Amino acid sequence: MTDTFKFELLGTDGKARRGRVHTAHGAINTPAFMPVGTAATVKAMMPESVAETGAEILLGNTYHLMLRPGAERIEKLGGLHKFMNWDKPILTDSGGFQVMSLAQLRKITEDGVRFRSHIDGAYYDLTPESSTEIQRQLDADITMCFDECPALPAPKERVNEAMQLSMRWARRSREAFTHRPGYGQFGIVQGGTEKDLREESVEKLTEIGFEGYAIGGLAVGEGQELMFSTLDFTTPVMPTDKPRYLMGVGKPDDLVGAVARGVDMFDCVLPSRSGRTAEAWTRRGSVNLRNARHKDDPRPLDENCTCPCCKNYSRAYLYHLTKTKEILGLMLLTWHNLHYYQELMAGMRTAIEEETFDKFVVDFHALREQG
Numbered sequence: 001m002t003d004t005f006k007f008e009l010l011g012t013d014g015k016a017r018r019g020r021v022h023t024a025h026g027a028i029n030t031p032a033f034m035p036v037g038t039a040a041t042v043k044a045m046m047p048e049s050v051a052e053t054g055a056e057i058l059l060g061n062t063y064h065l066m067l068r069p070g071a072e073r074i075e076k077l078g079g080l081h082k083f084m085n086w087d088k089p090i091l092t093d094s095g096g097f098q099v100m101s102l103a104q105l106r107k108i109t110e111d112g113v114r115f116r117s118h119i120d121g122a123y124y125d126l127t128p129e130s131s132t133e134i135q136r137q138l139d140a141d142i143t144m145c146f147d148e149c150p151a152l153p154a155p156k157e158r159v160n161e162a163m164q165l166s167m168r169w170a171r172r173s174r175e176a177f178t179h180r181p182g183y184g185q186f187g188i189v190q191g192g193t194e195k196d197l198r199e200e201s202v203e204k205l206t207e208i209g210f211e212g213y214a215i216g217g218l219a220v221g222e223g224q225e226l227m228f229s230t231l232d233f234t235t236p237v238m239p240t241d242k243p244r245y246l247m248g249v250g251k252p253d254d255l256v257g258a259v260a261r262g263v264d265m266f267d268c269v270l271p272s273r274s275g276r277t278a279e280a281w282t283r284r285g286s287v288n289l290r291n292a293r294h295k296d297d298p299r300p301l302d303e304n305c306t307c308p309c310c311k312n313y314s315r316a317y318l319y320h321l322t323k324t325k326e327i328l329g330l331m332l333l334t335w336h337n338l339h340y341y342q343e344l345m346a347g348m349r350t351a352i353e354e355e356t357f358d359k360f361v362v363d364f365h366a367l368r369e370q371g
């Protein structure tokens with residue numbers, strides 16, 4: 001535990017960074033992957049199992065938790081850590097993106113967003129102030145600014161409008177933030193894939209001053225090439241002494257390419273969601289357990305993997321659990337995928353420490369090409 005929120009830059013290899021974020025609920029080694037615990041649970045996983053995969057921080061969602069069970073209720077019950085039995089750090093997203101992607105009807109004004117709940121159709125408002133307050137009630141170690149996420153593709157003029165609004169909302173989010181030892185707030189860089197808008201957004205956010213900076217507005221269908229080219233001109237102008245968090249990313253090769261471009265933190269539903277759709281991620285690529293070719297296969301998913309799924313169960317058994325829609329299938333595949341993602345991050349952390357990151361990248365792609 002620490003009483004001051006801080007980021008230590010421990011080493012670099014090219015643009016790749018090895019660091020450590022210190023928060024009220026413990027430290028996070030970076031590059032780090034955050035499993036997504038949207039409704040106060042990482043689906044199909046006990047929190048103890050999530051910790052066993054090596055995860056040191058989870059993501060929660062303001063949007064979902066404000067609708068159900070409500071931020072006041074979680075606060076009264078002792079905060080999100082106690083409520084979900086996770087005593088390590090938690091980062092909460094601010095709701096901006098989820099409103100855009102989940103809520104029915106929504107109206108954006110200078111003040112904030114009015115939307116209808118996708119659960120019961122009731123009307124709610126979210127503003128920079130109320131989002132920041134909800135995240136305090138949840139006791140999030142890292143609070144995200146409230147931002148507007150335009151649907152892409154969009155004309156530059158629209159992207160600029162959304163970025164400027166998000167920067168005004170960032171200032172209001174910062175003014176509403178309760179400074180507590182060990183707690184931090186991250187600004188979110190916007191600007192789509194436009195170099196000048198991204199640079200302006202970084203400038204405006206660093207002028208306000210945050211404990212970390214996220215890169216938003218990506219992983220929204222722009223494709224990997226455009227995401228990487230946007231990172232190529234965005235990370236170099238971001239502060240070097242603060243964590244950089246790429247929101248909503250990604251597939252294993254996205255993570256490797258983004259770490260190579262100076263990103264420190266990630267979150268993505270992919271490993272847990274794939275675990276529920278019978279898709280396993282391995283160092284040789286993805287495996288679809290619905291495929292009958294696994295019916296009699298006695299081998300584990302990945303001979304080199306040390307997770308409980310690969311140590312104790314065959315592909316034939318996982319195929320059987322998938323076909324019979326058994327709950328254990330969801331559990332084992334989710335566990336494996338989250339374990340693989342943490343192994344990937346641990347491998348990158350070690351490679352950066354040993355200054356062998358370039359070789360790590362070559363080996364990573366070679367194994368996938370072999371299949």
Ligand SMILES: CNc1nc2cc3c(cc2[nH]1)N=C(N)NC3
Pocket residue numbers: 093094095096097098144145147149188215216217218219220247248249
């Ligand atoms: C899945 N892709 C994705 N892109 C994102 C982008 C953002 C986000 C969440 C995301 N998820 N949350 C925000 N508050 N802003 C930007």
